[in-house]
Amino acid sequence: MRSVNDWFGSYSADHQNPVNRQIHWICVPAILWAVIAFLWLIPVPASIGRPGLWCGLVMVGALAFYWRLSRPLGAAMFAAFVLLALLTEFLFRRLGSNDLFWVAVAVFAVAWVGQFIGHLIEGRRPSFFTDLQYLLIGPAWLMGKLMRRVGLAY
Numbered sequence: 001m002r003s004v005n006d007w008f009g010s011y012s013a014d015h016q017n018p019v020n021r022q023i024h025w026i027c028v029p030a031i032l033w034a035v036i037a038f039l040w041l042i043p044v045p046a047s048i049g050r051p052g053l054w055c056g057l058v059m060v061g062a063l064a065f066y067w068r069l070s071r072p073l074g075a076a077m078f079a080a081f082v083l084l085a086l087l088t089e090f091l092f093r094r095l096g097s098n099d100l101f102w103v104a105v106a107v108f109a110v111a112w113v114g115q116f117i118g119h120l121i122e123g124r125r126p127s128f129f130t131d132l133q134y135l136l137i138g139p140a141w142l143m144g145k146l147m148r149r150v151g152l153a154y
Contacts, residue, residue: 004069004144004154011134011141014127023118027111028138033084034108040088041101051092052085059085065136073154076143 015021039055059081067074091100119126127134144154 001068004073004140007069007133007137008141008144011127011137014124015122015141017118017122020118020122023114023121024138025142027114027118028142030107030111031115032080032139033087034104034111036081036084037088037091037100037104038108040085040092041097041104051097052089055085055088062136065133066140069140070154072147072152073140073144076147076152076154077140080139080143 015024036055036059039058040052042054044051044053063074063078063081066077088100091103095103115126127137147154
């Protein structure tokens with residue numbers, strides 16, 4: 001398995017333009033939240049759990065990937081997932097399934113348009129076109145940058 005530094009170095013090579021990087025700070029978390037919201041909305045039989053169960057299981061899988069890359073990064077991503085899950089639960093209770101779905105669709109669509117605009121400015125294709133695992137690396141790359149800014153090693 002590639003090291004976290006290998007992943008981040010490769011991802012950084014596709015994200016050199018400052019405008020594209022700024023767009024990523026907005027759009028990557030927005031896309032991550034929208035995916036969490038979509039997973040939250042997958043119906044769960046009451047006999048096995050509650051809304052959000054499938055999302056939680058997918059998060060466990062993603063966290064296993066992050067944990068293998070770096071335990072501090074995995075812990076930081078765990079914290080981010082908890083915050084995004086709490087936000088999603090709040091919105092689920094406040095808006096209901098139908099409205100949450102449409103909010104997530106709008107956020108997802110606008111954020112992906114933003115991402116592609118950023119990559120047009122960059123002049124490079126999004127990294128996930130070469131390897132789908134980069135869809136998991138994008139949020140971790142931002143978290144790694146945030147961790148370095150506050151003096152934590154990943």
